[in-house]
Amino acid sequence: MSFFIEGNTGKWEVVLGLEVHAQIKSNSKLFSTASTEWGGDPNTQVELVDCGMPGALPVINEFCVDQAILTGLSINAEINEKSIFDRKNYFYPDLPQGYQISQFEFPIVGNGFLMIQTEEGEKRIGITRLHLEQDAGKSIHDQDIKNTLIDLNRSGCALMEIVSEPDLRSPEEAALYVKKLRSILRCIGSCDGNMEKGNLRADVNVSVRKPDSEMGTRCEIKNVNSIKFIQQAIEYEAKRQVEIIESGKKIIQETRLFDPNKCETRSMRGKEESHDYRYFPDPDLPPLMISKEKIEELKRSLPELPDEKKTRFISEYSLTNYDAEVLTDDQYVSDFFEEVAKNRDSKLVVSWISVELFSYLKKNSIELSESKITPKKIAGLLDYIISGKISNRQAKELFEPYLKSNLEAKDFIEEMGVEQVSDEGEIEGLINRVLQENPKMVEDYKNGKDKLFGFFVGQVMKESKGKANPQVVNKILKDKLA
């Protein structure tokens, strides 16, 4: 389903490009040995470079370079054998050097792409570049009445800025793109992708246009830190732009901020107030050279990426494209699935995980990885279904209390007394009793009222308090009524 905004003058298409800032998962900073641990006391994780002391010099952290290369490889991108660090100059109290070390003209990673699974099928989203840069510190405005306080723990942490082409066309696509990127980053371990902690955040470029016309003027919404907010910000901003254009005014290119409380975007600074960053090559750092051998070596060390896993899941487990996408979105989930699916019917496993388990998690607002649910726990229940000891329906009814209990499937089912009865003799006894108690119905059935079959099944199930194996009931009942 294409996404359009209905204006007074017709349909408007939304054109989106994302700049995602992903903090590299590394013990030390991009140019210093200071710790990157989250939540430390303010200004306790700061080396000379991170607080801009006179005579301090940056030294590149090779590990961070490797993470950027791995990320580049996993978004199908070119790795540039030579890249340059530049100084991006501006004054801000949480920017101690008075410039940010970034990459401008020659980034470490060039053109790439990733695939997202939309309702209309797969879509390729181009990636313009990925570059390395330093994070800034944090200005704290609410701790002191008169002063702003500065915490430099984050100053100098390594960021990857991943810039997409303007290929996204709806808030949903933007969300899918960020989710896909996040699952890749998490899979290779280059970033935790934790948006609450701010180690993944996005600048969203939004413009609108009439379908198939020229690109409109864009506004950039800075630092949006959740997928939900990204969608809300785009929806608000796109509508705002349509209203402005339809009222005969022009969009002014500017930087805007999203206010999640009011669910709106506000102007931060216009183009004329925009900084002149005076980028120039950082003379403290020689060009970053990466050998072909290094790239090959890192390529070999890549784990199975979400897309590769998806393809494998489709062929190995005969999953649908959609199911495979859902299960490979998160490394933890896909590992969980594979553990449960080992020697079990994969269709049954998929439906239990992607439907029952996911809706349980959603209802309780927890992530699978945060829950204490183990593959063994799910597998235990499924084995009862597979062996016919309990019915699918019974299992569904028991599912939530079972997950909340600390019991294994065997103990839980015994305790609840719900084990399915498949013993033919026992079931035959029940059937005989039901048929004896309803001679009229039996007669009617034999006279052609086929629909009464369901009535008999229901009665038998009722007699068995739901424990009778329906397949066995069906079989014997058919014989009896023949």
Add this chain to the structure above:
Amino acid sequence: MTDFSTIDITEAKKLLSQKKITATELTEFFIKQIEEKKGLNCFITNTFDIALKMAKESDEKIQKGSDLGILEGIPIGMKDLFCTDGVKTTAGSKMLENFVPFYESTVSLNLWKNGAIMLGKTNMDEFAMGSANTTSFFGNVLNPIRSNDQKDLVPGGSSGGSAAAVASGQCFAATGSDTGGSIRQPASFCGLVGLKPTYGRCSRFGMVAFASSLDQAGPITKTVSDAALMLQSMCSYDEKDSTSSKKLIPNFSDYKKFDLKGKKIGLPNEYIIEGLNEEIKKKFDQCINIFKDCGSELIDITLPHTNYALPTYYIIAPAEASANLARYDGVRYGLRENSENLDDLYQTTRASGFGDEVKRRLIIGTYVLSAGYYDAYYLKALKVRQLISNDFKNAFEKCDLILTPTTPNVAFPIGEKQNDPLEMYLNDVLTVPASLAGLPAISVSAGNNNNNLPIGMQIIGRPFEEISVLAAGSVIELSKV
């Protein structure tokens, strides 16, 4: 008290090892000299207590005869651009008037490890921006050498305090830093030896940055032999400086075995510039003959882009400085003026913390990097810098060393050239090309002019060939022209 002001490090080392003198005696002597010659304003901070303590430690080591460093027991001056742990480091600026680092620069650390003794931090042009030591917040330095007409002269800059201190016998040697001539030019004005090593030879860690792609530490000494010892003690590969070189460090004193016979000395006609002082030109010609006498072959070479070196330098150095000095914002350390809001804090702090010359260069640097001007100025300057480098590369295919005067003029009176920055910048016209190319270059005194003022000659060598540069310098030194 014995007068140690007439001997050099090489001699002092001999006396120390023969136990004829002690490091403490040397230190006490220089402390007295520093106190007596306060009027020259060579030091911003004296560290006499530290010096005496270091001297005592050296004496103990010398007594034991073990763990002796190259400069064991030798008192020196440290340019106030090198961060010294626990000792105020100002870079000649009000901005850092009370700044006390809690870390040590690699160059100073290497010197202390080699047994050198710190007498104090020497005066300098503010953030090393100047050629006369007149931009220091702590006042100008006087050249101890007086002309026949008894005028007060500048010592040159930016390492003016270091040069004047060595020339007036307040220390054996001193560190300097050279961005466009800041070691060679004051050495030349004070009749000393100033060596700018190859870029990357000395670590820049802990050295207050002016222009990172040009800044290079080096020694100012009385003799070539001392320069070799000082450089040996200062340089190292340093993993804290990504531009520091891993090239093997030779024994620089081996320059004494380096034979100049048959070596080709290049004479670039572009350096005989308009406005070159006649007496300097005459000395230059005399030096040519000295090299002929030791069997070198003198050849004419061309460095065609020399004319563009000075403007190129005065784009690149201020551009880098504009970013390097952005950190002095009043937020974390250094000067902080009272202010109402953030912009006010930046403006008042930087307006009052920086002197005029620094401000001039920050404005130039900001301008040449600005959108719309970057290509025309900064980018073009980078390209010209490459051409200048190529000039040298081509020249060094034909010759082994290049001989030029160090400066177009001798030391000038205090107060001169103060109103015209361009005239002041012209002081660097002969030293800047080697800086842009990152080449090792030495200035050695070739004697005095008729007004008793020293004239310096510059020798430029191939990258990392400090030994041949020192060797050629010593030829001039020994000739007593």
